[in-house]
Amino acid sequence: MGAEGLLLRPAKESDRRTLWRIHTRAVEALCLRAYAPHEVSTWVRLLKPEGYLRPERPRTVLVAERGRRAVGFGQVDAALGELEALYVVPDEAGHGVGPALLSALESAVWRGSAPLMGLDASLNAEHFYQRHGYASVHASRRPLTVDVQLACVRMQKQRPATAMGRWPAWRRG
Ligand SMILES: CC(C)(COP(=O)(O)OP(=O)(O)OC[C@H]1O[C@@H](n2cnc3c(N)ncnc32)[C@H](O)[C@@H]1OP(=O)(O)O)[C@@H](O)C(=O)NCCC(=O)NCCS
Numbered sequence: 001m002g003a004e005g006l007l008l009r010p011a012k013e014s015d016r017r018t019l020w021r022i023h024t025r026a027v028e029a030l031c032l033r034a035y036a037p038h039e040v041s042t043w044v045r046l047l048k049p050e051g052y053l054r055p056e057r058p059r060t061v062l063v064a065e066r067g068r069r070a071v072g073f074g075q076v077d078a079a080l081g082e083l084e085a086l087y088v089v090p091d092e093a094g095h096g097v098g099p100a101l102l103s104a105l106e107s108a109v110w111r112g113s114a115p116l117m118g119l120d121a122s123l124n125a126e127h128f129y130q131r132h133g134y135a136s137v138h139a140s141r142r143p144l145t146v147d148v149q150l151a152c153v154r155m156q157k158q159r160p161a162t163a164m165g166r167w168p169a170w171r172r173g
Contacts, residue, residue: 002095002096003095003096003097003099003100005066005067006064006065006066006071006096006097006100007064007065007066008062008063008064008065008100008101008104009062009063009065010060010061010062010063011052011053011061011062011063011073012053013053015052015053015063015070015073016049016050016052016053017049018063018070018073019049019052019053019061019063019073020047020048020049020051020052022070022071022072022073022087022088022089023047023073023085023087024044024047025089025090026072026087026088026089026090026093027040027043027044027047027087028040028044029090029093030088030090030093030124031043031122031124033124034122034123034124035122035123035124035150035151038148039144039148039150042144042145042148043144043148043150046144046145059075059076059077059078059084060075060076060077060078060105060108061073061074061075062074062075062101062104062105064088064097064100064101066092066097071088071089071092071097072086072087072088072089072092072097072098072101073085073086073087073101074086074087074098074101074102074104074105075105076105076108076109076117078108078109078111078112078114079112079114080114081109081112081114081115081116081117081118081159082117082118082119083102083105083117083118083119084119086098086101086102086105086125088101098128099132102132106157109159110159110160110163114159115158115159116156116157116158116159117134117156117157117159118154118155118156119134119154119155119156120140120142120152120153120154120155121134121136121152121153121154121155122150122152123151123152123153126153126155129155130155132157133157134155134156134157135155135156135157136153136154136155137153137154137155137156138153138154139151139152139153139154140152140153140154
């Protein structure tokens with residue numbers, strides 16, 4: 001099992017529950033190595049199906065399917081060049097779903113004019129992003145509640161020189 005046989009497609013409104021389920025399962029199973037149980041339970045408790053695909057926050061959201069099963073999803077703010085989510089169901093971790101989604105989301109960003117892609121990586125995912133060309137910039141925190149703030153790492157990747165996108169002619173040299 002690898003990236004072969006994976007289908008990536010844009011998420012639709014009827015996927016909200018699916019995105020929530022993938023997100024919840026990924027955090028519970030894959031982030032427990034890096035965070036305390038109370039941090040993981042607070043994180044999961046705050047996730048709600050209605051929090052995804054909010055009409056007032058247009059985003060590029062892709063779902064990865066193997067067979068007809070949704071096995072991962074990712075979300076970017078393509079204009080800003082910010083990766084906001086990348087989650088894979090636990091039994092598919094390590095089989096290329098995350099890299100396939102990341103590559104497609106990067107392409108969406110490079111088609112625009114953002115000079116780099118940034119993200120706040122969970123501690124368990126820092127090596128994954130490093131392997132895909134992201135540099136760790138500084139330690140950061142994702143506040144969940146007044147008492148619980150998740151330790152993260154701010155990471156970024158420069159727009160590749162080959163990705164011209166919609167950059168204005170004067171910046172293309
Ligand atoms: C981080 C994440 C998106 C990576 O996606 P993925 O599809 O697992 O990516 P890969 O296929 O490249 O595998 C990643 C690594 O996991 C390892 N792995 C293998 N089996 C695994 C398993 N059962 N559980 C966890 N990791 C496993 C692989 O060895 C691989 O490392 P390698 O490329 O050096 O061999 C995914 O693991 C995930 O959803 N993690 C939890 C949520 C998270 O932290 N998301 C990022 C938020 S910033």
